[in-house]
Amino acid sequence: MQISSMPLGYNHPAMLEALGDPVNQKIIANRPALGVFPGKDWPNRLKDVLLKKEFAPPGLSHITTMMCGSCSNENAFKNIFIWYAEKQRQRAPFTKEEIESCMINQIPGSPRYSIMSFKGSFHGRTLGVLSTTHSKYIHKMDIPAFDWPIASFPEYKYPLEENVRENKHEDKRCLAEVEELFEKYKNEKKIPVAGVIIEPIQAEGGDNHASPEFFQELQRVTRKHGAALLIDEVQTGGGPTGKMWCHEHFNLDTPPDVMTFSKKMQMGGYYHLEDLKPKLSYRVFNTWMGDPGKVILLEAIIKTIKKENLLDRVTRVGDYVLKHLMDMQKEHSATISAVRGRGTFIAFNCASPEMRDNIIKKLATRGIQTGGCGSQAVRLRPALTFTERHADIFLDALRSVLRK
Numbered sequence: 001m002q003i004s005s006m007p008l009g010y011n012h013p014a015m016l017e018a019l020g021d022p023v024n025q026k027i028i029a030n031r032p033a034l035g036v037f038p039g040k041d042w043p044n045r046l047k048d049v050l051l052k053k054e055f056a057p058p059g060l061s062h063i064t065t066m067m068c069g070s071c072s073n074e075n076a077f078k079n080i081f082i083w084y085a086e087k088q089r090q091r092a093p094f095t096k097e098e099i100e101s102c103m104i105n106q107i108p109g110s111p112r113y114s115i116m117s118f119k120g121s122f123h124g125r126t127l128g129v130l131s132t133t134h135s136k137y138i139h140k141m142d143i144p145a146f147d148w149p150i151a152s153f154p155e156y157k158y159p160l161e162e163n164v165r166e167n168k169h170e171d172k173r174c175l176a177e178v179e180e181l182f183e184k185y186k187n188e189k190k191i192p193v194a195g196v197i198i199e200p201i202q203a204e205g206g207d208n209h210a211s212p213e214f215f216q217e218l219q220r221v222t223r224k225h226g227a228a229l230l231i232d233e234v235q236t237g238g239g240p241t242g243k244m245w246c247h248e249h250f251n252l253d254t255p256p257d258v259m260t261f262s263k264k265m266q267m268g269g270y271y272h273l274e275d276l277k278p279k280l281s282y283r284v285f286n287t288w289m290g291d292p293g294k295v296i297l298l299e300a301i302i303k304t305i306k307k308e309n310l311l312d313r314v315t316r317v318g319d320y321v322l323k324h325l326m327d328m329q330k331e332h333s334a335t336i337s338a339v340r341g342r343g344t345f346i347a348f349n350c351a352s353p354e355m356r357d358n359i360i361k362k363l364a365t366r367g368i369q370t371g372g373c374g375s376q377a378v379r380l381r382p383a384l385t386f387t388e389r390h391a392d393i394f395l396d397a398l399r400s401v402l403r404k
């Protein structure tokens, strides 16, 4: 639903009621330049809504608000580069050479640092993050890119329970590649890796999952090499996997250094450790730096998630859909395979890209909106309010399409 950005469906009463409040109307009508004129209430709004303990990603107590997913990742990269440079500088002041060289995009002021990403990832289409996006060539063609390291994301065999050994081996293969790239970019290429960006489930790239163990070990390797771990929850965040944040399923040793969000949150931004906050102001800045009007909508969303127990519903309805899709997979094994998902963040593969496109088209003629991702996956991105009744409508339509 709207590329996974509609948490409560259309015209939810809680959202419309919030917009009807005259106090909120004035907030929406008078959008501030938050970086310089935040208004006295803004810190409390952040504390009461975005940093609320039961909602914020565990262990991340700082936040920088933005506008969309791309600009959140772009600016999170800047936090990471500034953090990394400050570590090298060991609190020394900027040198004259750094100041003069950065003005003409040269080292040492413009350092040759890099961000490691993964094949199949999607982190946005703006210039910096586009060097960490690797899902479709058409996103990248004709645009200059940084020579930054790109590791393999695990490619699992399904069903998972019948391929435990192979998939564990795949985790190890990919983690070994990450280690090699850290060394190569530091010692050979002289473009040290300052950060690693990864989606908890690669969405645009094909709903590619990796094990909690993979993410736990990735965090250890990243820390060992003195880099920051950025988990991109733009598409997985806000509840569709049954937890507010997908990485909560991974029981990481410690919180990620940075976690970006957007879509269902109605605004962009990133939570981060205090260490990742630049020491000087104005280093990560733009006119708006977020939008108090969107926090009004988000507040209504959070209240509704709590009041209607929507995370439990997502888990319950997601399990219901997965069970029925697994049954369908047995009956139509020549057509669909690799049924997978967390909560209602669900996907399955089709035998070919053409078949996938055909199934999406036929579902659409039955009033069912699904999406394609990767080369031959169909993905579901329903609102958090999705119930078994809605699921039955989808499942009946898919059964009739598969029987044709």
Ligand SMILES: Cc1ncc(COP(=O)(O)O)c(CNc2csc(C(=O)O)c2)c1O
Pocket (backbone or CB within 6 Å): 003, 068, 069, 070, 071, 073, 122, 123, 124, 125, 199, 203, 204, 232, 233, 234, 235, 236, 262, 263
């Ligand atoms: C994991 C992840 N990270 C960052 C982004 C970029 O967010 P926006 O800039 O589009 O708000 C996205 C955006 N998702 C997206 C779906 S279709 C699409 C496109 O540009 O075609 C973009 C994302 O899924």
